Amino acid sequence: NAGVTQTPKFQVLKTGQSMTLQCAQDMNHNSMYWYRQDPGMGLRLIYYSASEGTTDKGEVPNGYNVSRLNKREFSLRLESAAPSQTSVYFCASSGRTGPTDTQYFGPGTRLTVL
Amino acid sequence: SQQGEEDPQALSIQEGENATMNCSYKTSINNLQWYRQNSGRGLVHLILIRSNEREKHSGRLRVTLDTSKKSSSLLITASRAADTASYFCAAFMGTSYGKLTFGQGTILTVHP
Numbered sequence: 001n002a003g004v005t006q007t008p009k010f011q012v013l014k015t016g017q018s019m020t021l022q023c024a025q026d027m028n029h030n031s032m033y034w035y036r037q038d039p040g041m042g043l044r045l046i047y048y049s050a051s052e053g054t055t056d057k058g059e060v061p062n063g064y065n066v067s068r069l070n071k072r073e074f075s076l077r078l079e080s081a082a083p084s085q086t087s088v089y090f091c092a093s094s095g096r097t098g099p100t101d102t103q104y105f106g107p108g109t110r111l112t113v114l
Numbered sequence: 115s116q117q118g119e120e121d122p123q124a125l126s127i128q129e130g131e132n133a134t135m136n137c138s139y140k141t142s143i144n145n146l147q148w149y150r151q152n153s154g155r156g157l158v159h160l161i162l163i164r165s166n167e168r169e170k171h172s173g174r175l176r177v178t179l180d181t182s183k184k185s186s187s188l189l190i191t192a193s194r195a196a197d198t199a200s201y202f203c204a205a206f207m208g209t210s211y212g213k214l215t216f217g218q219g220t221i222l223t224v225h226p
Binding site for chain 1: 123147156158162213215217
């Protein structure tokens with residue numbers, strides 16, 4: 001099993017460009033998450049999907065949209081990239097949204113917006 | 115603001131020594147989780163402690179939780195160079211959705 005995979009690993013964008021970050025999991029998990037990690041800030045939740053067909057905002061959703069394409073895939077879209085969106089983006093999944101559930105993380109996408 | 119505040123921000127020790135990292139949080143939690151992140155990689159779950167538990171062990175890891183002080187600590191005993199990583203606490207609030215709130219992390223360096 002690959003676990004949680006993310007593409008691309010690295011991306012450089014110019015301000016105003018758009019792009020989609022892809023995430024897939026092969027663990028048959030119900031819930032998926034997108035986080036961003038900035039230096040000294042820990043991880044902050046952007047959006048999450050408790051189950052296929054549902055999405056909800058996290059702590060920092062502005063400037064992003066998501067799509068839960070099917071149970072396996074959860075994509076994050078930047079419609080008009082800004083330098084403030086320079087960050088490392090992590091996708092995660094968990095079996096349930098219950099309180100004792102562990103989240104499994106992908107390797108991350110390092111995004112630079114010039 | 116971050117639910118979890120970690121202390122210290124960075125810790126440098128010699129192999130064989132113990133490493134202690136602390137985490138404080140602001141509101142009531144259902145459980146508190148600790149994750150590890152190696153440089154350039156994703157996070158890996160280490161251990162979870164429920165709000166009704168006071169101490170939990172997993173191998174060389176010992177986690178304590180003091181809900182009256184809203185704090186937790188992670189102890190790594192007999193550290194190894196391979197333990198060099200960033201360690202994050204994450205607070206789980208609520209009951210029915212899987213949103214974790216992460217602290218800013220402690221960077222641990224273990225010198226051989």
